[in-house]
Amino acid sequence: MPYKKLEEYNMQVTDDVKSRYKSIIEDLGENINREGLLKTPERAAKAMQFLTQGYHQDPVEILKSAMFKESYNEMVIVKDIEIYSLCEHHMLPFFGKAHIAYIPDGHIVGLSKLPRVIDVFARRLQVQERLTEDVLDCINDTLKPQGVAVVIEAAHMCMMMRGVQKQNSLTTTSGFRGQFEKIETRNEFLKLIGK
Structure with a gap:
C-alpha cells in the first residue's frame, strides 16, 4: 500500500497557488516536467498554506481557553x-x-x-x-x-x-x-x- 499523508488544505487555494508556482518555476527557466519537480508546485502550495495558517487562527481565543x-x-x-x-x-x-x-x-x-x-x-x-x-x-x-x-x-x-x-x-x-x-x-x- 502506498504511503499517504493525511493533511487538510483548502483544495481550491491549493490548486490556484499550485498553478502559480508551476508558472514561476517555468519562468525561472526550469523544466516543470523534470522528475524532481513534478510534485513541487503542489508541495509548495501546501507549505505556504501551512506557513501562513496564522491568518485563520485567533490568538485571543487561544489565551482565553486556558x-x-x-x-x-x-x-x-x-x-x-x-x-x-x-x-x-x-x-x-x-x-x-x-x-x-x-x-x-x-x-x-x-x-x-x-x-x-x-x-x-x-x-x-x-x-x-x-x-x-x-x-x-x-x-x-x-x-x-x-x-x-x-x-x-x-x-x-x-x-x-x-x-x-x-x-x-x-x-x-x-x-x-x-x-x-x-x-x-x-x-x-x-x-x-x-x-
Whole structure:
C-alpha cells in the first residue's frame, strides 16, 4: 500500500497557488516536467498554506481557553521558544527564539498557550518588529497583567542568503508594558533570560 499523508488544505487555494508556482518555476527557466519537480508546485502550495495558517487562527481565543483565576503575582517566564516566520519583504524565512514574561494580576494562563500565540503571529507574513508588538499587545490586552515583556532574537535568511549576505548576524527586538517599563523589573527579566 502506498504511503499517504493525511493533511487538510483548502483544495481550491491549493490548486490556484499550485498553478502559480508551476508558472514561476517555468519562468525561472526550469523544466516543470523534470522528475524532481513534478510534485513541487503542489508541495509548495501546501507549505505556504501551512506557513501562513496564522491568518485563520485567533490568538485571543487561544489565551482565553486556558485562563485561570490565581493569586500568584510574581514574574512568569517562558524562554527559548522557537520561532519560524516568513519575512514579508522577500518571503524568506527568519527564525530564532522568543522569551516572554508576564506578572499576573488575578489570572494566569496555561504555559503552552504563550508559544501558541507566538505561532499564530509568526505564521503570517511578518517583520520581526511587528511580530514582537503583536505578541506583546495580545498578551497585555487579553490577560491584563501587571506587566508583559517580549524579546525576540532571530536570524533572517534575507540578510544571509541575498543582499548583504551576513551569515552570523542576529536581530533582537523587545517590547515592555506595565511593570516591565520599570528598569529594575526589566533588568531582572533580562538577567533571568541570560541577556
